[in-house]
Amino acid sequence: xxxxxxxxxxxxxxxxxxxxxxxxxxxxxxxxxxxxxxxxxxxxxxxxxxxxxxxxxxxxxxxxxxxxxxxxxxxxxxxxxxxxxxxxxxxxxxxxxxxxxxxxxxxxxxxxxxxxxxxxxxxxxxxxxxxxxxxxxxxxxxxxxxxxxxxxxxxxxxxxxxxxxxxxxxxxxxxxxxxxxxxxxxxxxxxxxxxxxxxxxxxxxxxxxxxxxxxxxxxxxxxxxxxxxxxxxxxxxxxxxxxxxxxxxxxxxxxxxxxxxxxxxxxxxxxxxxxxxxxxxxxxxxxxxxxxxxxxxxxxxxxxxxxxxxxxxxxxxxxxxxxxxxxxxxxx
Ligand code: LMR
Numbered sequence: 001x002x003x004x005x006x007x008x009x010x011x012x013x014x015x016x017x018x019x020x021x022x023x024x025x026x027x028x029x030x031x032x033x034x035x036x037x038x039x040x041x042x043x044x045x046x047x048x049x050x051x052x053x054x055x056x057x058x059x060x061x062x063x064x065x066x067x068x069x070x071x072x073x074x075x076x077x078x079x080x081x082x083x084x085x086x087x088x089x090x091x092x093x094x095x096x097x098x099x100x101x102x103x104x105x106x107x108x109x110x111x112x113x114x115x116x117x118x119x120x121x122x123x124x125x126x127x128x129x130x131x132x133x134x135x136x137x138x139x140x141x142x143x144x145x146x147x148x149x150x151x152x153x154x155x156x157x158x159x160x161x162x163x164x165x166x167x168x169x170x171x172x173x174x175x176x177x178x179x180x181x182x183x184x185x186x187x188x189x190x191x192x193x194x195x196x197x198x199x200x201x202x203x204x205x206x207x208x209x210x211x212x213x214x215x216x217x218x219x220x221x222x223x224x225x226x227x228x229x230x231x232x233x234x235x236x237x238x239x240x241x242x243x244x245x246x247x248x249x250x251x252x253x254x255x256x257x258x259x260x261x262x263x264x265x266x267x268x269x270x271x272x273x274x275x276x277x278x279x280x281x282x283x284x285x286x287x288x289x290x291x292x293x294x295x296x297x298x299x300x301x302x303x304x305x306x307x308x309x310x311x312x313x314x315x316x317x318x319x320x321x322x323x324x325x326x327x328x329x330x331x332x
Pocket of ligand 1: 033034089090146171191192209213234
């Protein structure tokens with residue numbers, strides 16, 4: 001009798017693969033470190049919505065925002081181990097993977113505006129960089145924008161001399177490390193989830209980030225002065241575990257690619273406005289003072305940070321710099 005029951009159960013399973021599929025959807029754990037209410041947070045939720053819709057529920061995307069699952073460095077390890085399937089770290093965080101070339105995108109005043117960034121990434125450089133991830137078991141799917149960095153401390157940062165001796169939190173890029181050093185300050189890598197407390201307790205004096213990240217993490221509440229310098233760009237690479245991705249049924253992968261393409265267009269289309277709105281909210285909060293550089297002041301910062309370009313050649317190599325300079329039509 002028991003044997004017969006088991007047999008019947010097995011037949012039921014094989015006879016109704018659709019039903020089994022519905023009960024056991026493919027799970028994509030998408031971990032990231034920022035709030036839902038940011039360009040990346042909204043992009044991740046948009047991908048979830050579209051991926052679940054296009055696959056008719058055969059894929060379920062679980063989004064874990066705000067470092068709830070993993071912090072910066074851990075999440076990349078977790079992706080390689082297959083504990084999560086999808087991430088969207090800032091490209092400044094790829095050095096521990098042994099892929100330093102992404103850091104070229106962190107050069108100060110590299111992109112003159114959002115359009116210059118978007119145009120450059122449409123060229124071959126984006127795919128060239130993704131190729132570097134292949135040997136690490138990681139596949140790059142898309143680039144998501146989050147605008148330009150401001151910089152802050154508990155004193156106005158107006159001239160390069162104002163940075164002297166201050167400790168700044170940086171997210172991981174050696175290029176940022178270098179430009180902060182050229183300003184006479186002391187950079188320190190720290191996980192994003194630890195920044196608020198480090199600012200509050202004085203472990204670091206200042207940081208750089210985009211308006212949406214300042215607002216949602218409340219950095220502006222523990223920094224008296226923010227300079228809207230827009231001196232460097234923050235971009236994300238949406239990445240997946242290659243083994244997981246290549247192991248998906250082809251039709252599912254095609255639907256997910258479509259969902260990702262649309263989520264990417266959406267994210268990149270809202271990034272600028274999200275940051276403008278965040279900046280307006282920071283201003284309206286009255287909790288910090290915003291400073292804007294005059295053209296002369298900006299030129300002084302650019303001059304002080306300029307040696308980063310020469311230094312970068314040894315760090316990221318000439319090839320990626322050539323690819324970027326070709327897209328931007330500038331000499332590096
Ligand atoms: C940071 O660590 O400052 C950023 O990379 C956070 C993020 O993902 O926007």
